[in-house]
Amino acid sequence: MSDKDKPNATGQGQLRGLKVVEFAHVVAGPLAGSMLADQGADVVHVEPPGAGDAARAMGPRRDGVPLWFKVAGRNKRSVTLDLHHEAARAVAHRLVAWADVVIVTLRAGRLRDWGLDWEAVHQINPQAVLLQISGFGATSSQADAPGFGKMGEARSGVVHLTGSPDGPPVHTGFSHGDAVTGLMGAYAVLAALHRRDHDPDFDGEWIDLALFEPLFRLVEWQVIVHDQLGTVPQRSGNQLAVAPAAVINTYRSHDEQWITVTSATLRSVRNVARLLVLPEEEFATSEQQHARRKELDDGLRAWVAERSEAECLEAFARAEVVASRVFDAADIAADPVYAERDDIVTVDDPDLGEVRMQAVIPHFRQHPGRIWRTGPALGQDNDLVYRDWLGLSDEELAALEKNDAV
Numbered sequence: 001m002s003d004k005d006k007p008n009a010t011g012q013g014q015l016r017g018l019k020v021v022e023f024a025h026v027v028a029g030p031l032a033g034s035m036l037a038d039q040g041a042d043v044v045h046v047e048p049p050g051a052g053d054a055a056r057a058m059g060p061r062r063d064g065v066p067l068w069f070k071v072a073g074r075n076k077r078s079v080t081l082d083l084h085h086e087a088a089r090a091v092a093h094r095l096v097a098w099a100d101v102v103i104v105t106l107r108a109g110r111l112r113d114w115g116l117d118w119e120a121v122h123q124i125n126p127q128a129v130l131l132q133i134s135g136f137g138a139t140s141s142q143a144d145a146p147g148f149g150k151m152g153e154a155r156s157g158v159v160h161l162t163g164s165p166d167g168p169p170v171h172t173g174f175s176h177g178d179a180v181t182g183l184m185g186a187y188a189v190l191a192a193l194h195r196r197d198h199d200p201d202f203d204g205e206w207i208d209l210a211l212f213e214p215l216f217r218l219v220e221w222q223v224i225v226h227d228q229l230g231t232v233p234q235r236s237g238n239q240l241a242v243a244p245a246a247v248i249n250t251y252r253s254h255d256e257q258w259i260t261v262t263s264a265t266l267r268s269v270r271n272v273a274r275l276l277v278l279p280e281e282e283f284a285t286s287e288q289q290h291a292r293r294k295e296l297d298d299g300l301r302a303w304v305a306e307r308s309e310a311e312c313l314e315a316f317a318r319a320e321v322v323a324s325r326v327f328d329a330a331d332i333a334a335d336p337v338y339a340e341r342d343d344i345v346t347v348d349d350p351d352l353g354e355v356r357m358q359a360v361i362p363h364f365r366q367h368p369g370r371i372w373r374t375g376p377a378l379g380q381d382n383d384l385v386y387r388d389w390l391g392l393s394d395e396e397l398a399a400l401e402k403n404d405a406v
């Protein structure tokens with residue numbers, strides 16, 4: 001076994017030694033695992049033999065090599081296991097027994113059939129933390145229904161709030177609902193592990209997370225405004241529906257670059273007024289600012305349209321008005337602040353040579369996580385995980401292979 005193939009291969013990171021197995025596909029569940037893997041956990045991604053996780057085929061390719069999975073699968077182990085076979089399910093249960101954390105995102109009926117639901121997992125490994133991600137949650141009447149992240153975004157209220165008032169509701173340009181669900185799933189796992197490590201009576205935990213719930217939770221004002229005022233917040237373009245004093249919008253410069261300006265406190269809105277040479281004292285209170293929000297917005301639009309991006313950003317910086325060029329991927333690649341932060345790193349990849357991707361974020365300054373591999377080939381770690389970690393014998397492995405179960 002080479003050094004890099006040993007358990008705890010990262011040798012660093014906050015979660016070194018944490019054992020995680022994922023019976024999860026596409027984006028949300030694997031992203032939860034990715035957050036844990038970035039911090040040094042040993043994450044085993046179980047995929048069906050053949051094509052593997054559908055996530056492998058997603059997104060643009062270079063020379064036939066899919067790019068997204070190089071990031072999505074990074075720092076993880078890939079094993080194949082066809083759970084349609086009973087013998088494969090027995091191996092899955094050994095992985096459950098091995099793990100501290102089990103992530104499942106197959107539909108409820110399938111989890112029950114395959115012995116990967118809470119009852120089964122808890123029986124196999126009473127100390128395990130189970131993160132179950134589903135469309136509608138395990139207690140819902142829709143518990144077994146399929147769900148995708150965009151459904152979650154729509155159901156969370158966020159899509160209703162996104163877009164211009166006279167336009168259609170809009171989704172964001174990436175897997176927002178899935179990503180936030182993965183992130184919240186990882187956060188929940190760590191909360192459960194904290195209890196495990198401090199409560200002598202810990203007897204496992206079942207985290208039951210629906211795809212719409214994380215975004216729903218994060219729009220902090222939606223429910224209480226509706227409850228207390230009886231009003232339904234509406235789309236308001238780039239403005240925040242419930243922060244009436246704020247000036248937030250994108251404006252186009254003379255050299256046709258979009259710039260976001262955002263000012264959400266009394267002082268920062270006053271700074272905008274001063275920049276536009278409006279009498280600052282007339283923008284002293286939240287009510288005054290709200291009453292003249294359109295004037296500020298129109299004023300900024302005209303002001304930015306007359307100037308180049310560079311002039312605007314310089315003036316904004318001088319006036320302490322918070323603003324940014326609306327970045328695209330090329331801007332990110334060229335930006336000095338990203339470089340100063342080491343937010344993009346170069347990683348060796350067996351198919352593509354050197355690839356650039358996001359660093360482990362957030363940065364831990366004392367004990368940072370690291371990227372020790374890009375998304376692995378399908379089943380690349382079968383031998384390591386099944387033989388060395390689970391202790392399967394040659395005969396057991398041969399029998400699985402003979403039945404196409406791995």
Ligand SMILES: CC(C)(COP(=O)(O)OP(=O)(O)OC[C@H]1O[C@@H](n2cnc3c(N)ncnc32)[C@H](O)[C@@H]1OP(=O)(O)O)[C@@H](O)C(=O)NCCC(=O)NCCSC(=O)C(=O)O
Nearest residue numbers: 026027028047048082083105106107134135146147148149
């Ligand atoms: C994503 C789903 C809609 C896919 O639904 P289905 O295709 O009906 O699959 P099921 O969940 O019933 O799981 C059974 C299928 O899993 C696949 N599968 C996965 N892993 C295995 C292994 N190891 N062995 C065998 N089969 C496997 C295989 O295709 C099975 O289908 P058969 O071969 O027919 O037996 C659902 O799993 C789901 O709602 N999951 C919970 C919420 C979630 O995570 N949604 C995706 C978020 S990402 C997202 O929204 C996005 O990317 O966009």
